[in-house]
Amino acid sequence: xxxxxxxxxxxxxxxxxxxxxxxxxxxxxxxxxxxxxxxxxxxxxxxxxxxxxxxxxxxxxxxxxxxxxxxxxxxxxxxxxxxxxxxxxxxxxxxxxx
Numbered sequence: 282x283x284x285x286x287x288x289x290x291x292x293x294x295x296x297x298x299x300x301x302x303x304x305x306x307x308x309x310x311x312x313x314x315x316x317x318x319x320x321x322x323x324x325x326x327x328x329x330x331x332x333x334x335x336x337x338x339x340x341x342x343x344x345x346x347x348x349x350x351x352x353x354x355x356x357x358x359x360x361x362x363x364x365x366x367x368x369x370x371x372x373x374x375x376x377x378x379x
Contacts, residue, residue, distance in 0.1 A: 282304070282309075282317075283297060283300050283317075283322065283325070283326060284300070285297075285326050285328060293326075293328055293332050293336075294332050294333075294335040294336040294339065295336075297322070297332075297333065297336035298336050298339055298340060301316075301336075301340055301345065301346075302345065302364055302367075305345065305356060305360050305361055305364050306361070306364050306365075306368065310356050310360075311356060311361075312356050312357065312358045312359075312360055312361065313355055313356060313358070314355065314356045315353050315354070315355055316337070316340075316346055316353065316354040316355065316356070318353060319333045319334050319337060337354055340354075341354065343363075344357055344359070344360075344363065345357060345360045345363060345364070346360070
């Protein structure tokens with residue numbers, strides 16, 4: 282699902298964020314869907330778990346996902362709506378912008 286370009290100048294965590302946003306827009310990830318765990322993504326992508334955690338934290342800060350302690354991270358109910366607004370206004374999502 283996720284693909285990392287190791288030669289890209291874009292940081293890995295940002296690549297994960299952008300791909301998650303694309304998956305939400307394309308309907309690959311729907312509200313309520315569980316995100317892969319940090320450990321799973323780390324092994325799958327051969328990326329340091331701290332990098333994955335940084336991407337998850339940023340997605341949570343942007344309210345695109347909701348982290349539930351002990352359960353995992355899930356796509357928020359309004360993620361698609363937030364992505365459409367961001368795309369329409371060409372604006373990055375953050376809690377400050379809501």
